[in-house]
Amino acid sequence: MSAHSEIPETIVSYPRGEVTSTGHIVHVHPANDGQTVVVLDTTAAHPVDSAWPDQGADRGSLTVGGRALPITDVVVCAGDGSAFFAGSDIPVKKGTEGWAFVVGHVVPTDAALQLGAEVAVEVDPAYRRALSAGHTACHLASLALNAALAEDWTKEVAGDGRGVANFDGEAIASSRIGEFGSVDVYRLGKSLKKRGFDKARLLAETDAVVAATNAQLAEWVASGAAVDIRREGDTLTARRFWECALPDGAASIPCGGTHVSSLAELAAVTVALEVNDDGTELVMRTTAVAA
Numbered sequence: 001m002s003a004h005s006e007i008p009e010t011i012v013s014y015p016r017g018e019v020t021s022t023g024h025i026v027h028v029h030p031a032n033d034g035q036t037v038v039v040l041d042t043t044a045a046h047p048v049d050s051a052w053p054d055q056g057a058d059r060g061s062l063t064v065g066g067r068a069l070p071i072t073d074v075v076v077c078a079g080d081g082s083a084f085f086a087g088s089d090i091p092v093k094k095g096t097e098g099w100a101f102v103v104g105h106v107v108p109t110d111a112a113l114q115l116g117a118e119v120a121v122e123v124d125p126a127y128r129r130a131l132s133a134g135h136t137a138c139h140l141a142s143l144a145l146n147a148a149l150a151e152d153w154t155k156e157v158a159g160d161g162r163g164v165a166n167f168d169g170e171a172i173a174s175s176r177i178g179e180f181g182s183v184d185v186y187r188l189g190k191s192l193k194k195r196g197f198d199k200a201r202l203l204a205e206t207d208a209v210v211a212a213t214n215a216q217l218a219e220w221v222a223s224g225a226a227v228d229i230r231r232e233g234d235t236l237t238a239r240r241f242w243e244c245a246l247p248d249g250a251a252s253i254p255c256g257g258t259h260v261s262s263l264a265e266l267a268a269v270t271v272a273l274e275v276n277d278d279g280t281e282l283v284m285r286t287t288a289v290a291a
């Protein structure tokens with residue numbers, strides 16, 4: 001294939017909760033260690049996005065020419081007219097003109113991996129379900145933490161997906177979604193103070209903040225509220241939103257990941273908070289229990 005810009009943006013079905021799909025190979029690219037990056041026109045496999053790697057890659061297999069190839073990684077890739085990059089090697093931001101952003105499936109190199117070949121994607125459904133539970137729990141926990149810290153701002157600050165002062169949005173340094181849980185790291189440094197967050201109560205009464213956050217989470221989980229992924233399109237880079245019909249008002253958060261379809265799929269979501277010794281970093285560990 002001479003012009004990479006001819007690669008179409010991948011149509012992704014994982015936001016709808018799909019775990020299987022059938023597509024055709026539109027690009028192959030050599031990778032290290034006898035592996036090949038395979039780009040399909042459509043896929044159910046969720047890729048890790050190196051620009052914000054909160055939810056990791058799905059596990060599963062590609063079946064092509066009667067051969068099942070284990071997926072070793074799924075990564076966001078990008079190509080322009082002359083080059084193709086995978087993961088953190090991508091030199092441009094999403095939306096840069098002339099670049100197509102696609103899903104790259106990393107599999108062992110195989111003779112069956114030919115342009116145009118039909119490929120069946122099968123995602124490990126149990127692992128996906130565990131990540132989806134972890135991701136929804138992560139969003140709920142961020143909203144509950146924001147609510148618990150809403151009185152600790154001395155300045156006007158942007159609202160979160162419920163319109164509450166967005167501590168999560170202002171302080172987040174990294175977020176990692178795991179099976180039935182997540183770990184979020186927040187910076188409590190000078191720049192957060194400048195934006196108006198007074199961390200004194202959080203540091204002095206961490207247990208009370210945990211209790212308030214967990215009480216809010218218990219109320220929300222008990223509501224069994226519906227969760228929907230609102231999509232502005234079906235391509236990899238189309239804007240998508242996690243939307244949850246919480247009893248005290250609908251919440252909406254921009255999100256490219258996968259989620260449960262209802263809080264009724266969860267029996268509990270709880271957080272633990274840990275502040276480091278010099279009070280400059282807060283770690284929130286969120287745990288979800290399946291219903």
Ligand SMILES: [Zn+2]
Pocket residue numbers: 135139242254255256257
């Ligand atoms: Zn998300």
